[in-house]
Each structure stands twice: as structure tokens, then as C-alpha cells.
């Protein structure tokens with residue numbers, strides 16, 4: 659059996675160089691998913707490139723325009739307790755807080771989670787709802803891909819060979835918006851059966867901003883921007899919310915698995931959407 663080379667670079671540029679030298683090498687962040695896959699012999703990388711000493715991807719920064727950049731190396735625990743993620747951005751903080759248990763939250767990273775791209779994971783729907791871009795570095799430099807396009811299939815992403823995820827960039831959210839994350843799991847701390855992530859803002863009785871994504875019900879998070887728009891500019895009604903929930907349910911592509919049947923997931927979505935609205939409206943005092 660050949661040996662796996664292990665390296666500990668200290669910059670993104672060094673990681674990119676190491677990836678370009680060995681296309682079968684893998685980045686290792688928290689190791690929460692990678693080590694399990696290696697133990698099961700689903701992956702046998704020729705090299706392991708540790709990201710733990712790459713300080714430049716271990717920050718959360720809020721810009722003057724209100725956007726927030728979360729470095730790929732941020733632990734779930736750090737994202738879950740970040741003061742930078744407030745208002746509508748708290749949907750991402752709340753998603754991180756619902757990942758597994760304190761041990762996994764203290765190991766796993768945002769970059770590892772989105773690169774692993776488990777459709778049942780918590781970040782994908784939250785990042786899609788907030789309209790985040792995923793920042794990627796490679797030998798070409800840096801590029802960004804909207805979260806809604808980054809997750810391309812079951813455990814597949816827009817990452818190309820030789821690239822790594824460096825950050826999630828959250829655009830500004832409207833002042834006074836609420837960010838709500840609903841997760842249904844068989845037991846607390848388990849991967850979800852279905853998730854609904856939402857950013858909502860109200861101007862008095864008028865819905866002034868709405869973005870909503872469903873996770874865990876198909877290979878990638880689902881958003882319906884046109885259906886979201888139909889609720890903007892007026893008061894929220896039970897019928898409108900029901901229609902949006904139904905449209906989202908019909909747009910998903912769930913499967914039967916150990917956690918739930920596809921039919922059950924489709925049934926859940928409109929109810930979870932209604933609950934997300936009610937939580938967000940309550941928080942906004944609307």
C-alpha cells in the first residue's frame with residue numbers, strides 16, 4: 659500500500675500549488691467527513707493537504723456595505739456564535755448552530771461542509787436563502803459562484819480539480835430583516851429530513867424582502883425567485899404563503915431514504931414554510 663503524503667501549508671497560494679502538483683490529493687479541514695470516507699475506503703487520496711494552519715481563511719469579516727465574508731476554515735461553532743451574523747444573516751448562524759453536536763461543531767468547517775456537499779447538510783439552504791456567493795481559489799486566481807449554482811448534484815459541486823473553497827460571501831441584507839432556519843430531524847443533532855431557510859423583511863404590513871430556500875429534498879437547495887416576488891409589495895396572506903409552500907414542494911426532487919420517504923418530505927415543506935413565516939413575522943413584530 660502506498661503512503662499518503664501529508665502537508666501543512668500556511669497560505670491559500672501554497673494550497674493551490676500543492677493541489678496542482680497532485681490531482682489525487684485532497685484538502686483536509688476538520689476531517690469530520692473526510693476521515694469517515696477514508697476509513698470506509700470510499701476515498702484513497704495520495705496526499706492530504708491540511709487547511710488548519712491557513713489563517714487567511716479563518717476569519718469572519720463584516721464590510722462597511724453590510725456584506726459578510728465567512729472564511730472557509732471557520733468552525734461551525736465559530737459561525738454559530740458570530741456577532742457579525744445578525745438580522746437576515748442570522749439564518750446562517752442558526753443553521754450552523756443546528757449542525758450535529760458540540761463535538762462535530764468544534765471540528766467541522768464551513769468550507770468542508772460545502773465542499774462535501776451532502777444535500778442533507780445545514781449550510782446549503784441557508785447560504786442559498788441569503789444569496790451567498792462561494793469564493794473559490796485555483797491556479798487561475800479567485801472566482802465566485804452563487805450558492806444556488808455551486809451545489810450541482812448529489813455530493814457534486816462547481817469545484818474543479820485543483821481548486822479549494824476560500825469563503826462564503828453574504829451580500830448585505832435589508833436593515834431590520836429576520837433570518838430564520840427551520841430543520842426537521844428524526845432526533846436532535848441528526849442530519850435533517852427537510853430544512854427551510856428564510857430571510858424576510860417587512861415595511862409595516864408590506865412584505866419588502868423575501869428569499870427562501872428548501873434543503874434536504876433533492877440534490878441541491880431549491881429557490882423559486884419568481885414565486886418569492888409574487889409575495890412582495892403587499893400584506894402577507896395565509897393563501898399566498900400556502901401557495902408558495904406548495905410551489906416549493908412541487909419544485910423539489912426528494913428521495914426515499916433512511917430518514918424519511920419522498921412523499922413525507924413533500925408533505926412537510928408547506929408546513930415548514932408556514933412555520934418559518936410565522937417565526938420570522940413574530941421576530942419582526944409584524
Ligand SMILES: Cc1cc2nc3c(=O)[nH]c(=O)nc-3n(C[C@H](O)[C@H](O)[C@H](O)COP(=O)(O)OP(=O)(O)OC[C@H]3O[C@@H](n4cnc5c(N)ncnc54)[C@H](O)[C@@H]3O)c2cc1C
Nearest residue numbers: 687688689690691692758766767769770773779780822823
Ligand atoms: C456524526 C456526524 C454528524 C453530522 N451531522 C451533521 C449535521 O447535522 N448537519 C450538517 O450540516 N453536517 C453534519 N455533519 C457533517 C459535518 O458538518 C462536517 O463537518 C462537514 O460535512 C465536513 O467538514 P470538515 O471541515 O470536517 O471537512 P473534511 O471532512 O475535512 O472534508 C470534507 C470534504 O471537503 C473537502 N474540503 C474540505 N475543506 C475544503 C475546502 N476549503 N475547499 C475544498 N475542499 C475542501 C475535503 O477534501 C473532503 O472531500 C456531521 C458529521 C458527523 C461526523
